[in-house]
Amino acid sequence: MTNMKSIKTLSILFLCLLGLQVFGQDTPKEEPPMPPARKAAIDSLALEKVHDLSKYISKIGDKETSFSEASRVIERALELFVDDAQIGVSTLGKSQIRYFAIKKYLERLNKLNYKSVNIEWFDIQYISDLEKQPDGKYVGVITIYQKFTGVTEDGMVYKDITKKDITIYVERKTTQIGGREIGFWDVLLGDIKVSETKKG
Amino acid sequence: MVLNRMTNSMNKTSIFTALFLSMIMAISFTGCKSQKKIAAEKAQQELLAKTNKAIQDLEAMANKEYSSLDELAQDEARLNEIKSYNLEDATANDLITKVEANLASQRTALEEKLAAEQKAKEEAAKAQAQEAQKRDIYYLMDNIQGSGDTQDSNLMITEALALFSSPDVPVLIEIYNDGDIVDYDRPTTAVKYLNKLKDVQRNPDKIKEFKTDANGKITELILTKK
Known part of the structure; x- marks a missing residue:
């Protein structure tokens, strides 16, 4: 009888300990908040990538850019995006927004049927701050205004201003360079959605 | 009688000659002995002077700090010269041990200092480039x-x-x-x-x-x- 009692007591104790351990594992560890200066550096890096894309798009669209140069810039621009990213394209007077894979969009941009093309991005800013997701990545949204000016062979000018929202993914990664570990923030752009189109 | 006189006269001459020769030999011997003594004394004085000079030089080297390898090499040569005297002087031999240690440590320190200076020069040139x-x-x-x-x-x-x-x-x-x-x-x-x-x-x-x-x-x- 005494032995049975001891076994029962020990079993309860064991289960309690097991429960405590499981509870301990489930409790999420409090991560210290990121220093504001570090967060600002990452925010700024993401904005810089969007600025870079604006320059790439402008160069790809520019009729003065040679085919080989445009092809090289397209490759560089693609490096800024996640694999399956898409971009929305709108036209004045049409409510439909067509979505293209980034590569296809950039190639079309290079071959637009205009004599000259000028694309400018302005008012580039966050509309949704980078927030940490459960998977550890940071996600935010940057909005931009794109001013498009196209002049046809017969002198017709098409102008529009489009407001676009770009999803930003930021992830901390490491790599080996020169035998040492380097920690870097991989900023990738996701889908670019059209939120508004108006006359330029 | 005449024979006796002659014999006596000859003996006197011989004795006199013998005495004379003995005197000359004695004088010569004494002279030779003093020559050696003088030479020995001179050698002794020279050794003493050499020892004193060696001690004087060793004392100067015992705690000396060197600023160049040339200066150090000169004193190392002087130390080797002193060692070659094989002096049987306790003070000199103690000093030799002390100087050997000082020169060895000074050489190490100087070589390290010069190597560091050289490295600094090279690094400065590299930084400039x-x-x-x-x-x-x-x-x-x-x-x-x-x-x-x-x-x-x-x-x-x-x-x-x-x-x-x-x-x-x-x-x-x-x-x-x-x-x-x-x-x-x-x-x-x-x-x-x-x-x-x-x-x-x-x-x-x-x-x-x-x-x-x-x-x-x-x-x-x-x-x-x-």
Whole structure:
């Protein structure tokens, strides 16, 4: 009888300990908040990538850019995006927004049927701050205004201003360079959605 | 009688001659003996003088601090000379041991000091060369972004790439550094970075440091935000 009692007591104790351990594992560890200066550096890096894309798009669209140069810039621009990213394209007077894979969009941009093309991005800013997701990545949204000016062979000018929202993914990664570990923030752009189109 | 007289006279002469010869021999012997004594005394004096001079020199060397290897080598030669005397003088021999130790430690210290000076000189020359190279790269980077002409920019990119060991040399851009944590942008390469400057027409980075190979070509470039 005494032995049975001891076994029962020990079993309860064991289960309690097991429960405590499981509870301990489930409790999420409090991560210290990121220093504001570090967060600002990452925010700024993401904005810089969007600025870079604006320059790439402008160069790809520019009729003065040679085919080989445009092809090289397209490759560089693609490096800024996640694999399956898409971009929305709108036209004045049409409510439909067509979505293209980034590569296809950039190639079309290079071959637009205009004599000259000028694309400018302005008012580039966050509309949704980078927030940490459960998977550890940071996600935010940057909005931009794109001013498009196209002049046809017969002198017709098409102008529009489009407001676009770009999803930003930021992830901390490491790599080996020169035998040492380097920690870097991989900023990738996701889908670019059209939120508004108006006359330029 | 006559014979006796003659015999007596001869004996006297012989004795006199013998005495005379003995006197000469005695004088000669005494003279020879004093010559040797003088020579010995002279040698003794010379040895004493040599010992005293050796002790004097050893005392000067025992705690001496040297500023050049030439000066040290001169004293090492003097020490070897003194050792070759094989002096049987306790003071001199004690000093020899002391001087040997001092010269050995001074040589080590001096060689280390000279090696450190040489290294510092080489590092200063290297830093100067790096600074000049840094200016060259920065000048090219600034001109690539500011050119506005694709052909000109491409020429400058070719010129800039000649400073790198290969177009694929890693380029790291530091975006944050608080002493403990260092964050970089996604690593890129020299050729991609220089082309980016041309494409985006701005240079938001400055050179922090770079590594070079034996030929002075850049093998890694680290930039930081302006």
